Amino acid sequence: MANGVYHTGYGIEINLTRQDLGNPGYDRLLEEITRPVGERPRNLLQCLKDRRGGQCQCALDGKTPWMFIRRKRRDGKVVWEAAHLPLTHVATxxxxxxxxxxxxxxxxxxxxxxxxxxxxxxxxxxxxxxxxxxxxxxxxxxxxxxxxxxxxxxxxxxxxxxxxxxxxxxxxxxxxxxxxxxxxxxxxxxxxxxxxxxxxxxxxxxxxxxxxxxxxxxxxxxxxxxxxxxxxxxxxxxxxxxxxxxxxxxxxxxxxxxxxxxxxxxxxxxxxxxxxxxxxxxxxxxxxxxxxxxxxxxxxxxxxxxxxADDEPVTYTEQVLDASCRYGEEGPHTSSPRxxxxxxxxxxxxxxDQEPDQALLKPTRPVALRLTPRERLIVAAELRCPPWEIGPCMLCAAPLHRYGPRSPKVCPSCRASATAR
Structure with missing residues (x-):
């Protein structure tokens, strides 16, 4: 992430690691450059490398060299950093x-x-x-x-x-x-x-x-x-x-x-x-x-x-202005498929190592019907259908005549509950 940016309105280079931003003669400069992008010109801040005629990787990827300023926590300290603006996306x-x-x-x-x-x-x-x-x-x-x-x-x-x-x-x-x-x-x-x-x-x-x-x-x-x-x-x-x-x-x-x-x-x-x-x-x-x-x-x-937090104090590390382009290290921006x-x-x-208490958790909402052959025969006799047509209710997994002609997918209890709601 870059510690410097170019101000296209004033024609000055800004060093974000210095308390006076490297430009002591400009009042309210910090307030101006940290305003939301929607409240100031989108091209107000430019990548220093692009401004100096270098190869800005962001611009080479078909995007723009424009930047914004954000707070970032690094090594336990809050600092200012400049990052490339993502391409705006208007919802279709x-x-x-x-x-x-x-x-x-x-x-x-x-x-x-x-x-x-x-x-x-x-x-x-x-x-x-x-x-x-x-x-x-x-x-x-x-x-x-x-x-x-x-x-x-x-x-x-x-x-x-x-x-x-x-x-x-x-x-x-x-x-x-x-x-x-x-x-x-x-x-x-x-x-x-x-x-x-x-x-x-x-x-x-x-x-x-x-x-x-x-x-x-x-x-x-x-x-x-x-x-x-x-x-x-x-x-x-x-x-x-x-x-x-x-x-x-x-x-x-x-x-x-x-x-x-x-x-x-x-x-x-x-x-x-x-x-x-x-x-x-x-x-x-x-x-x-x-x-x-x-x-x-x-x-x-x-x-x-x-x-x-917006009111958390920023630490100024007083570093030398870095004009290199950090595009690609800023997180979500990438030219490859997501x-x-x-x-x-x-x-x-x-x-x-030790076995926990109640290690085997019973399924809360099982979808599979687990019946022994004898249990399946008993249920089939109660429902008056062939054993192979027994299946689970899709909501509570209770056995029902699931696979016959015009058979329901849910049991009468679940159907009544849904109707009531």
Missing amino acids: PGESDKHKAMKERIARTASRHGLDVQTEARSDDGRVVTDVLVAGAGGRIGWEAQYSPITAGTVRRRSARARERNIAPVWVTADVTSDLIDRAPWARVDDVPWQRILSPLAMIIRGGVRHLQIWKCTSASERPCPESAGACGRWHSGWFLPALCIPQERATALDELVVSSAHGEHLPVHSRSRPDPRRTSFVWALARDVQRWREITGESGLTPEPAP PRRGLASATGLHTF
């Missing part, structure tokens, strides 16, 4: 329609279940505007529908401001490469038209919700050892996608997470990878899994390093 009509549809769906779901709902909720100081604010017994959940590109820094900053106001943020995206994934609590759904978002059909969460799995690493284990090629004989735990749980867990629907997160039945967890401490993951998990995870690992859930984020691999893996 399709993105805008999906954004509005997602907000309406979340608000409609929360209202239908008796929760307090506010759309475009603004905090008392006006610094935080939440797409949909849902309040329940478990706290206040701030839902953000994100269908256009966003930087990781913006997600972290907005999430930190929400947490300061006792709002638990959750970001919804349909983009598998979005920079918001694992930067804050998140949920990924399928990318469908806005009409489908508004429909009563279920929207399954494809990423962001996981279940705790605990197993002993033996040669007979159904899972490989995460630390060695063979079986280590120790115990492991980790967060897994529902389809990769043993036995398989039922996937969570978006509407379900809207309600359960407000009631405190689903909680956000921020875990760090033991092999690579720099890698962290955000997941939504059932409260009982979170409690069990805390008991096993002794972790309470990490909180991200807070962004520098990688897929939120992979299916297990996260938050832990290994321990």
